[in-house]
Amino acid sequence: MLTEEQIQRYSRHIILKEVGGKGQQKLLDARVLIIGAGGLGAPIALYLAAAGVGTIGIADADEVDISNLQRQVIHFTPDVGKPKVVSAAEKIAAINxxxxxxxxxxxxxxxxxxxxxxxxxxxxDGTDNFAAKFLINDACILGGKPYSHGGILQFDGQTITIQPRESACYRCIFPEPPPKDAIPTCSQAGVIGVLPGVLGTIQATEAIKFILGKGELLTNRLLTYNALRMRFREVAIKRNSNCPVCGNNPTITELHDELDTLTVCDLENK
Structure with a gap:
């Protein structure tokens, strides 16, 4: 049962027929984990907190660096040197x-x-390297956990939502990590600071839609975005019957760490 204060706080949600009081209660009862408290994780955490997602997990081992502040909007200048999960938790508590x-x-x-x-x-998934992205995909497929993938570099970003055993997974598109040094890191190639805000809010939207059971999820559709041209492109993806983790005869049946830790997005911290 929503309190009077919650009815006021979430009033703009509640008046939406797709949400209403029951939908808002679903959000309050929901549990969402964000892996990575950097450029993508920052807007995701802020918007899920504001929306009233009742339990938010944040996983990240890093500390706030001054170079993060250009894009990781959940962290402020006084947070430099602080664990990112602590900094993010403080902002979430202040919001909601x-x-x-x-x-x-x-x-x-x-x-x-x-x-x-x-x-x-x-x-x-708000992580910054291929090893983590493949691990998250495999863990979610084997564990039956729906998830949102996101990645960014320079002016480009991409995202897709995965429903285990129902839709294409990350390995259906990319069976294995690229060779080391095939793609530059963000510290080498750069990233425009607003880019993770665009992609992160899309990922947060997907999480909210999943919780509510409303709308059309971004499954079997890879959404790409280029900020310079201000263009979105949607690429239809099919589940690969030969996928090593979700295919008909999977070869990945237990988790292992990829050796390649190449950074792919926002997210080169130093």
Whole structure:
């Protein structure tokens, strides 16, 4: 039952027929995990908190660096040197006291990711390297956890939502990581600061739609965005029957860490 204060706080949600009081209660009861508290994770966390997602988990082992502040909008100048999960949790608490924040100040790896994602309804990938992205995909497929993938570099970004065993997964598109040094890092190639805001808010929208059970999720559709041309492009994706993790005869049946840790997005921290 929503309190009077919650009815006021979420009034713009409640008057939407797609949300209403029941939908807002679903958001308050939901649990979403954000892996990565950087450029993508920052807007995702802010908007999910404002929307009233009741439990938000944040996993990141890094500390705030001054070079992060150009794009990682959940962190402020006085936060430099502070663990990112602590900085993010403080901002979430300031936005919405309804939200319970669970922090994981550690890198996700094959040995711990299954336990971390177990208690959550939806996972959001805001990480910065291919090794983590492939690991998150595999863990979510094997664990039956729906999730949103996102990645950015320079002026370009991409995102897709994965429903395990129902839609194409990340490995259906990219079966394995690219060769080391095939793609430059953001510290080498740069990234426009507003780019993760665009992609991150799309990922947050997908999480909210999933919780509400409303709208059309971005499944089997890779959405790409170029900020310079201000153009979105949608690429239809089919589930690959030969996919090594979700195909008819999977070869990946347990988690392992990819050796390649090449940074792919926003997110070169130093």
């Amino acid at each position: 006291p309804d939200v319970t924040v669970r922090t994981y100040q550690e890198w996700v790896a094959a040995e711990n990711i299954t336990g971390i994602i177990a208690d959550y309804d939806f996972i959001v």
